[in-house]
Structure formats: structure tokens, C-alpha cells
Amino acid sequence: MNSPNAEQIPNLDDIETAYQRIRQDIRTTPALSDPDLNKKLGCELWLKFENLQVTGSFKIRGATNAVRLLVERGHEGDIATHSSGNHGAALARAATLAGRKSWVVMPENAVKSKVESVRQQGGEVIFCAATQKAREQGLAELIEKGCIPIPPYDHADIICGQGTVVIELNQQCPDADIFLAPVGGGGLISGISIAAKALLPGVEVIGAEPAGAADTALSISSGKRVVEYDVNTIADGLRALVGEMNFKIIQSHVDQVVTVSEEGIINAMALIWKHFHILAEPSSATVLAAVIEHPQLFADKRVAAIISGGNIDLNHLPFTTSQ
Amino acid sequence: MNSPNAEQIPNLDDIETAYQRIRQDIRTTPALSDPDLNKKLGCELWLKFENLQVTGSFKIRGATNAVRLLVERGHEGDIATHSSGNHGAALARAATLAGRKSWVVMPENAVKSKVESVRQQGGEVIFCAATQKAREQGLAELIEKGCIPIPPYDHADIICGQGTVVIELNQQCPDADIFLAPVGGGGLISGISIAAKALLPGVEVIGAEPAGAADTALSISSGKRVVEYDVNTIADGLRALVGEMNFKIIQSHVDQVVTVSEEGIINAMALIWKHFHILAEPSSATVLAAVIEHPQLFADKRVAAIISGGNIDLNHLPFTTSQ
Numbered sequence: 197m198n199s200p201n202a203e204q205i206p207n208l209d210d211i212e213t214a215y216q217r218i219r220q221d222i223r224t225t226p227a228l229s230d231p232d233l234n235k236k237l238g239c240e241l242w243l244k245f246e247n248l249q250v251t252g253s254f255k256i257r258g259a260t261n262a263v264r265l266l267v268e269r270g271h272e273g274d275i276a277t278h279s280s281g282n283h284g285a286a287l288a289r290a291a292t293l294a295g296r297k298s299w300v301v302m303p304e305n306a307v308k309s310k311v312e313s314v315r316q317q318g319g320e321v322i323f324c325a326a327t328q329k330a331r332e333q334g335l336a337e338l339i340e341k342g343c344i345p346i347p348p349y350d351h352a353d354i355i356c357g358q359g360t361v362v363i364e365l366n367q368q369c370p371d372a373d374i375f376l377a378p379v380g381g382g383g384l385i386s387g388i389s390i391a392a393k394a395l396l397p398g399v400e401v402i403g404a405e406p407a408g409a410a411d412t413a414l415s416i417s418s419g420k421r422v423v424e425y426d427v428n429t430i431a432d433g434l435r436a437l438v439g440e441m442n443f444k445i446i447q448s449h450v451d452q453v454v455t456v457s458e459e460g461i462i463n464a465m466a467l468i469w470k471h472f473h474i475l476a477e478p479s480s481a482t483v484l485a486a487v488i489e490h491p492q493l494f495a496d497k498r499v500a501a502i503i504s505g506g507n508i509d510l511n512h513l514p515f516t517t518s519q
Numbered sequence: 520m521n522s523p524n525a526e527q528i529p530n531l532d533d534i535e536t537a538y539q540r541i542r543q544d545i546r547t548t549p550a551l552s553d554p555d556l557n558k559k560l561g562c563e564l565w566l567k568f569e570n571l572q573v574t575g576s577f578k579i580r581g582a583t584n585a586v587r588l589l590v591e592r593g594h595e596g597d598i599a600t601h602s603s604g605n606h607g608a609a610l611a612r613a614a615t616l617a618g619r620k621s622w623v624v625m626p627e628n629a630v631k632s633k634v635e636s637v638r639q640q641g642g643e644v645i646f647c648a649a650t651q652k653a654r655e656q657g658l659a660e661l662i663e664k665g666c667i668p669i670p671p672y673d674h675a676d677i678i679c680g681q682g683t684v685v686i687e688l689n690q691q692c693p694d695a696d697i698f699l700a701p702v703g704g705g706g707l708i709s710g711i712s713i714a715a716k717a718l719l720p721g722v723e724v725i726g727a728e729p730a731g732a733a734d735t736a737l738s739i740s741s742g743k744r745v746v747e748y749d750v751n752t753i754a755d756g757l758r759a760l761v762g763e764m765n766f767k768i769i770q771s772h773v774d775q776v777v778t779v780s781e782e783g784i785i786n787a788m789a790l791i792w793k794h795f796h797i798l799a800e801p802s803s804a805t806v807l808a809a810v811i812e813h814p815q816l817f818a819d820k821r822v823a824a825i826i827s828g829g830n831i832d833l834n835h836l837p838f839t840t841s842q
Binding site: 248475506 | 546548549551553554570571572575792795796797826829830834836838839
């Protein structure tokens with residue numbers, strides 16, 4: 197099977213091929229809509245619960261695609277990455293299934309349950325300072341030692357894998373007016389935008405980014421990828437800066453990236469719990485926060501959104517049941 | 520449409536008719552299986568996540584069926600029930616949708632979030648002492664005032680509604696060797712056993728009951744329905760005693776009811792969180808506890824089990840993430 201070069205922007209064919217490549221290793225997660233919530237929101241919101249995905253997030257899609265391709269292409273050796281957690285756990289699992297050892301550079305403030313999850317999947321964790329630079333340096337050191345890097349988002353194989361979520365969601369929620377996804381490094385939104393724009397002419401693709409990690413929104417408005425940003429958000433999965441290829445794809449395929457407040461994220465987590473009895477991680481809740489804080493963009497539309505993950509410390513929830 | 524008399528034991532036709540009656544008001548909840556968990560368990564376990572159901576439990580199936588039939592039959596007046604919470608919220612919702620007022624007698628030790636849930640669905644809560652007798656007396660008083668009672672489990676329309684879960688699960692997990700469900704008042708297991716035994720000749724139906732609320736297991740072994748039992752279990756949804764019609768159906772349709780420990784329930788909750796990122800309420804976790812504590816019954820079998828609900832106080836979880 198063909199696949200794009202790691203540095204070549206993929207297309208829908210690549211994403212459909214990736215879907216065939218990974219589907220035996222992933223779950224078709226449910227997409228649900230709640231009439232009571234929709235009434236409050238003034239739109240028809242469908243949430244695809246990728247927190248129910250293997251390893252608890254969509255990241256297994258990209259990681260599995262990348263590791264399977266690496267094996268197909270005959271690359272040998274350990275696999276390495278940096279990650280706030282979800283990509284790390286996903287890559288560790290994909291590597292273990294392929295009989296490879298994996299190394300994951302994680303920021304020292306990573307969520308504890310995410311660190312455990314990487315280890316449970318067979319990955320070795322290496323801690324670093326909580327900066328983009330330290331993460332990249334940690335990975336560079338592993339590469340020097342001979343590891344094959346599979347970065348968390350800035351890579352065509354990862355983007356293809358993440359885009360596969362659209363193939364399922366487009367069947368579960370046909371004729372969506374808008375696809376909506378969280379934006380961190382940009383792996384998910386770039387994969388989604390390629391697939392959605394090719395499958396559904398006229399569809400809008402909107403990204404949701406915490407105001408405290410709004411490097412992508414700033415990159416778009418300034419026309420240049422921001423490479424330093426003082427990140428401050430509860431959404432630990434979205435603290436990474438947007439990747440190079442991801443930014444190119446976002447510029448050409450994504451209609452807009454909106455920002456959401458920290459309070460909005462926490463309220464959205466409580467609302468998702470109330471209406472679906474699902475604990476979405478803060479990064480995931482950004483999509484509902486976006487609908488609530490930017491209602492004019494979504495009014496009367498059918499919105500297909502991704503709840504990206506559910507890896508959260510139950511003992512440190514930012515909201516209470518009675519909220 | 521025909522439907523059984525409230526006191527006549529229903530059959531598969533009744534359950535299929537009920538499914539057509541309620542399907543527009545319920546969600547088709549997902550059924551998921553996890554290879555890693557299956558490896559640990561030594562069987563192929565499918566969990567149907569009714570915690571994702573409208574109002575957070577399977578109870579909406581029976582409540583909707585009963586309220587719709589009551590309206591079809593021309594009964595007028597307020598609706599009343601007693602409930603530890605899930606049936607109360609479900610009935611309140613079904614009543615509100617039908618334009619009826621509802622009253623729910625709840626034990627004073629009911630889970631706080633369940634009390635709130637009843638109120639959010641438009642139900643009036645009346646507290647009583649935490650005994651079966653006090654619950655029944657509270658309901659009797661409401662009936663005297665002219666309310667129409669819809670009991671939580673001991674009623675053909677409720678049993679039919681709960682049995683509809685098998686119609687979906689039999690498609691999601693075909694050719695199951697065993698259907699497995701929690702046992703409290705017996706509404707779910709009796710509906711399931713009727714549907715499963717009629718649809719799948721040779722299938723086994725097993726109930727899971729906390730050792731601290733094992734009135735059904737005791738009723739079976741003594742051949743007589745136990746009407747007093749000193750209940751002590753974390754599984755608040757299973758504290759009710761088995762109903763009359765439910766016990767009759769269980770005697771004739773259920774292969775066995777196994778008991779599980781409190782520790783097993785809590786460990787199972789942690790395992791469900793770990794493998795599916797789902798918070799199952801303690802009552803639901805009994806099914807996984809049953810597989811773990813009675814492995815010989817399930818070895819190498821395909822097991823279709825119900826995670827009955829997810830209404831739980833997030834601020835009082837009985838396990839920690841690191842478990």
C-alpha cells in the first residue's frame with residue numbers, strides 16, 4: 197500500500213488507506229447527541245467519544261498508523277516520542293503490539309494517570325522540564341541514541357491516522373454543517389480538515405483552543421507560526437505549540453480557530469458529565485466550551501465534534517457533581 | 520398495540536412491541552469489548568454501557584414503556600413511584616415528556632446526585648426511612664391521594680421495557696453464550712432472561728448480586744421469596760428486595776444468581792475506569808466482579824453484560840485513579 201512521505205501533506209485517499217490499516221486495532225467509538233443539551237445550545241451537537249477509544253484517546257489512530265508503516269517500510273530499532281501523555285500511551289501500545297521498545301519524553305507536570313498509562317502500555321518514561329524546548333531536546337537525545345522518532349502531531353502518518361475519525365463520524369452524523377475539534381499541536385484538526393473538506397463540500401471546520409494556549413489562533417492572525425508561547429491552561433493535552441505541517445494544513449483547510457476560557461472548559465466538563473455521564477478531559481471539553489462561548493457560529497447547525505480523550509485524575513476533578 | 524396485563528408475565532413479542540414503543544425516546548448505547556481485559560479474564564466480555572443511556576441508566580426503557588402505555592390506556596392523574604434514584608429519574612422524565620406530574624419516594628440515604636437527577640427531570644422527591652417498608656408505605660400514601668403507581672420493577676410493563684436491552688445487545692454481540700446483569704429488584708434480569716432465552720436457545724442467563732444484598736440468591740436457594748433482609752452494600756441501586764413477578768421469572772428463566780464481595784465491586788469499578796474510561800456505578804460493576812470472582816462460570820465464553828448505570832457522586836468515589 198502507498199502512503200505519503202512523512203513530510204508530504206496527505207489527502208483523503210491516504211486517510212482512507214490509513215483507516216483500513218488501523219481499523220482492526222481501534223474501536224468504533226460512539227457518537228451521541230442529547231436533545232436537552234441541544235435545546236440549551238441552539239444547535240444539533242454530536243459528540244464522538246474518543247475517550248472510549250483504546251488507550252483513552254484518539255491518539256491511538258495516528259500512533260498505530262505510524263508504527264505499522266514504520267514496520268512495513270523496514271525501519272528497525274526502538275521508537276521514541278515526546279508527549280503530555282495521550283500520544284505517549286498510544287505510541288507505547290502500538291510499539292508493544294509491534295514488538296518494539298518505546299521511550300516517551302514527558303513534561304514533569306504531566307498528569308499522573310497519563311504517566312501511569314504510558315508505563316502500563318510498556319513505554320519507558322523520561323521526564324523533562326515543562327517546556328516545548330525541553331521536550332524537543334529530550335527527543336533529540338533519544339534520536340542520537342538510535343531511536344526512531346514518531347512525533348505527536350507534526351508528521352503525515354500521524355495526521356492521516358487522526359483523520360480517520362472523520363470516516364466514522366461522517367457515517368454516524370451524516371451531512372454535518374461543521375466539524376469541530378480541539379487544537380493543540382494540530383494533529384487532530386489537520387487530519388479532520390483534510391478528510392472533512394474532501395468528503396463534504398461546503399462543510400466548515402472549526403478548531404477550539406484554550407485562550408491560555410492560543411498559539412494557533414495567534415499564528416493564523418499573524419500569518420506566521422508562533423514558536424514560543426507562555427502557555428497557561430488546565431487543558432494539558434493542548435499545551436503543545438502547533439506543528440509546521442499542521443499549521444500549513446490549518447491555514448489552507450480550517451475555517452477558523454476560536455478560543456475558549458478556562459471557566460468555560462470546566463463548565464463544559466460538568467455539562468458533559470451531566471448530559472452523558474462521561475468524564476471528558478479538559479482538552480476535550482474545549483469543543484463544548486466553543487459552542488457555548490461562540491453561539492453565533494453554531495446556531496441551528498449540525499455540529500460533529502470530537503471528545504478527544506478521557507485521561508483524567510479522578511482524585512483531582514476541577515468541578516463537583518452538584519455543579 | 521397489545522400489551523400484557525400488568526400482572527401477566529410478558530413474552531418476547533411484548534418486549535419487541537415495547538422496543539418499537541420506546542425507541543424514539545432512548546439511545547442505542549454502545550457495547551464494547553477490550554482485548555487486554557479479556558486476556559486477564561479468560562473470556563470475551565462485552566459491556567453494554569447503559570450509563571450512557573438517557574438519564575444515565577437502563578431504567579428509562581421500562582419507565583418510558585410504562586408511562587406511554589398508561590397514556591395509551593387512558594389513565595389520568597399524577598404518577599408516583601419509590602426508587603433509590605435511577606428509576607425515579609427515568610420515571611420523572613417519562614412523565615414530564617407525557618405532560619404528567621410525578622412523585623418519587625426516595626430513601627433518605629439516596630445518593631445526592633440521584634436526588635438531583637430526579638428533580639432535574641421534573642419529579643417531586645419525598646424522602647423516607649431507608650427500608651423497603653418505608654418506601655412501600657410512602658408510595659401507598661401517594662396512591663391514596665390518587666396517584667397512579669409505576670413501581671420500579673415488579674410490573675410487566677417495566678419488565679418489558681428493561682428486556683429491550685437484549686434486542687440491541689444481541690445485534691451488537693451476536694451469539695453470546697451468557698447474558699449477565701445485576702440483580703436488585705429484578706426488573707432488568709427478568710426482562711433480559713425472557714428476551715434472551717427466546718432469542719437464543721441454549722443461552723445462559725446469570726445474575727450478579729452483592730453478598731450484602733443477596734436476598735434473591737437466598738430466595739432461590741430457599742425456594743421462597745425473601746421479604747426481609749438486612750441489606751448492607753455500596754451498590755445503592757441493588758438494595759431493593761426482589762419483586763414477586765420478578766422472582767417468578769427468575770425462578771423459571773435465570774440459570775443462577777451469583778454473589779460478589781464489596782471489595783470485588785470496588786475493584787471492578789477501578790478496572791472499568793482503567794480499560795474503558797467509564798465510571799460505572801457500583802451496582803453496574805457487579806457484573807465484572809462476578810466474572811472475576813466466579814471465573815469457572817465464564818471461562819472461554821462470550822459474555823454479554825449490562826453496565827446498568829453511571830449515576831455516581833464524583834466527589835465520593837470509592838477508588839482512586841492510581842488503583
